[in-house]
Amino acid sequence: MELSEYFKLVQERVNNCLKEKLKSLPSEPSELKEAMEYALLLGGKRARPLLVYATGSAFGGSKRNLDYVAAAIECIHAYSLIHDDMPEMDNDMLRRGHPTVHAKYGSATALLAGDTLQALAFDLLTDANCHLSLDVKGRMCACLAKASGFEGMCGGQALDLKAEHQHLPQEQLEKLHSLKTGALITCAVQLGFMASRYQEAYENQQTDAIANAMGLVENPHMSRDFKCLSDYGKKVGLAFQVWDDVLDVAGDSAVLGKTVGSDESLQKSTYVSLLGLEEAKSYAQKLALEAQECLKPISADTSILKQFAQFTVSRDH
Numbered sequence: 001m002e003l004s005e006y007f008k009l010v011q012e013r014v015n016n017c018l019k020e021k022l023k024s025l026p027s028e029p030s031e032l033k034e035a036m037e038y039a040l041l042l043g044g045k046r047a048r049p050l051l052v053y054a055t056g057s058a059f060g061g062s063k064r065n066l067d068y069v070a071a072a073i074e075c076i077h078a079y080s081l082i083h084d085d086m087p088e089m090d091n092d093m094l095r096r097g098h099p100t101v102h103a104k105y106g107s108a109t110a111l112l113a114g115d116t117l118q119a120l121a122f123d124l125l126t127d128a129n130c131h132l133s134l135d136v137k138g139r140m141c142a143c144l145a146k147a148s149g150f151e152g153m154c155g156g157q158a159l160d161l162k163a164e165h166q167h168l169p170q171e172q173l174e175k176l177h178s179l180k181t182g183a184l185i186t187c188a189v190q191l192g193f194m195a196s197r198y199q200e201a202y203e204n205q206q207t208d209a210i211a212n213a214m215g216l217v218e219n220p221h222m223s224r225d226f227k228c229l230s231d232y233g234k235k236v237g238l239a240f241q242v243w244d245d246v247l248d249v250a251g252d253s254a255v256l257g258k259t260v261g262s263d264e265s266l267q268k269s270t271y272v273s274l275l276g277l278e279e280a281k282s283y284a285q286k287l288a289l290e291a292q293e294c295l296k297p298i299s300a301d302t303s304i305l306k307q308f309a310q311f312t313v314s315r316d317h
Helices: 003-023 030-041 047-058 063-085 101-105 107-125 134-148 153-162 170-203 207-213 220-250 271-275 277-294 303-312
Strands: none
Touching (some): 003 030, 003 047, 003 107, 030 063, 030 107, 047 303, 063 107, 101 107, 107 134, 134 170, 153 170, 170 271, 220 271, 220 303, 271 277, 277 303
């Protein structure tokens, strides 16, 4: 299947799951619910959900279970964008071609909407209609919490704020972005794997397989696949960020749906400021190729993941 077609399928599935979950919530407080819906359903590529589906499907996971996992990670991403756009962070007024949440609803409601979407992510992962064991759900919650918290996205954002008006060396810049952007992208492929391989082990009631899937005993095949996927996530996550830096300089605001040049206005260290535009493009493309190489030892069909790696460095938004 072509990646563009797969994106459409992912968008339909994850949007339906998000709408279903939002519909199940009480109608009040109405403005908070409206702000959450606005943030979640106002477009977006659904790149992280795609990685959940592509990985989980490659290993035989149930798409219905993957719906909840993909929706959960999209809630985390949406909450991070709300907070990232606020005056205390980047103070952006445009997101996906529309006013940012704080611009439309005010900072207080935006803050609460972000907080609530973070909580909703874990509500989705533990939803009774997601037919995975409580142990598996707990492990997925731990994975997502780490990737989005101090040792992941939030920690990276703190480093990003600290780095304003500074020129970081490449090693420090990559550490920053491995947390801010890469951790959640890596988590997406890890969660897809967990939701499929752990499910298979539990459904077959294979005690040894369950232990192996959870890394409790040595299993070269499963640990190899998990490591390869994690390495892929790190490479593709960094490629994604480098290309974002390219687009912030060479992109079109109308296509991007946000203001071009915001990094430069905040005097942030970027791969373009560090390497130059053409060298940054080349570096992103190199990382995308390395990401595809990480998948070679895996026997499952990883064609969508390979296409996604190339997409990260050819997209226009």
